[in-house]
Amino acid sequence: MKADPTRQLRLLELQSLDTTLTQLNHRAKSLPEHAEIASLRTALEELDSAVVRTSTERGDLQREVRKADNDVQLVRDRAERDRKRLEAGVGSAKDLQGLQHELESLARRQAVLEDAELEVMERAETAESAAEQAQEQHMQTEQRLAELQSRREALIADLESQRAEVASGRAELVEAVGADLVALYDRIRAHSGTAAAALVRRSCGGCNMELGAVELGRIAEADDDEVLRCEDCGRILVRTPESGV
Known part of the structure; x- marks a missing residue:
């Protein structure tokens, strides 16, 4: 699956909005x-x-x-x-x-x-x-x-x-990210709770596991628009300037 880097970065925004929606739902119930x-x-x-x-x-x-x-x-x-x-x-x-x-x-x-x-x-x-x-x-x-x-x-x-x-902002992000990438995001989120995580200083921001040298090398060689997944937790890895690769 392909997606441009801008769309992937927006996944982090989408994840943030979904977290906020979850928190609002919890507050309403509690x-x-x-x-x-x-x-x-x-x-x-x-x-x-x-x-x-x-x-x-x-x-x-x-x-x-x-x-x-x-x-x-x-x-x-x-x-x-x-x-x-x-x-x-x-x-x-x-x-x-x-x-x-x-x-x-x-x-x-x-x-x-x-x-x-x-x-x-x-x-x-x-x-x-x-x-x-x-x-x-x-x-x-x-x-x-x-x-x-x-x-x-x-x-x-x-x-x-x-x-x-928040839902209005989410709808705009979903349209910007695209149906294909959002579909993958939603499937992972339904299973794990969170679906996207930033790759920060060679570690997955979702499970906090540090990636091995082989995996980091593969990521470094991957196209900028390639959708990457964490081998440990399965979340979508979003590369940022702080990724360290």
């Missing part, structure tokens, strides 16, 4: 925002469950508080009616004595119910705090997630802009 967003999405799912759980518990306890309050109020109302009857003195002594005993019993019952109501109210207050905390954490996580997603989109857009610019 943005720390990817992991942070995935972590926040997982946390948000857990917080969704926490919000539902704490809200349900809060609702259940609020109903318990209302029931406990109703139970206490029923006893208070009954005691108030009995107290009025007792104060009115209507009925026999036995009836009045029975009302007095019932008032005492209602007072004890009211004390028990009020203690129970107080305990439920304390639990309801704790549940209310837990529900509010879960909702606050959920809101903050959503905001943080939105911020990260917006930042990631901006970073990816910037990287895509850089990729487009």
Whole structure:
């Protein structure tokens, strides 16, 4: 295969652009925002469950508080009616004595119910705090997630802009180098990752192996436009003023 020296030198430019494209692709895939967003999405799912759980518990306890309050109020109302009857003195002594005993019993019952109501109210207050905390954490996580997603989109857009610019330059180089040489370059690159390397001070810039005297002699005698390959790594050797041959 033949190619003029100018085209071969441009292979090094092409290699540089391809390396840049690889780096841009890697940066796009390895943005720390990817992991942070995935972590926040997982946390948000857990917080969704926490919000539902704490809200349900809060609702259940609020109903318990209302029931406990109703139970206490029923006893208070009954005691108030009995107290009025007792104060009115209507009925026999036995009836009045029975009302007095019932008032005492209602007072004890009211004390028990009020203690129970107080305990439920304390639990309801704790549940209310837990529900509010879960909702606050959920809101903050959503905001943080939105911020990260917006930042990631901006970073990816910037990287895509850089990729487009590099890809445009690559397309121009591909046209200048020619289809035959680019085809060989692409085949080697698909296998080795890099396809072209400068011959610098008698060593291959790809594998850094120093060429032997016989190989250097062959290169020195080769036509300027001959495409050379490194015997060790198979990359296209591009001769430069620093090749030493």
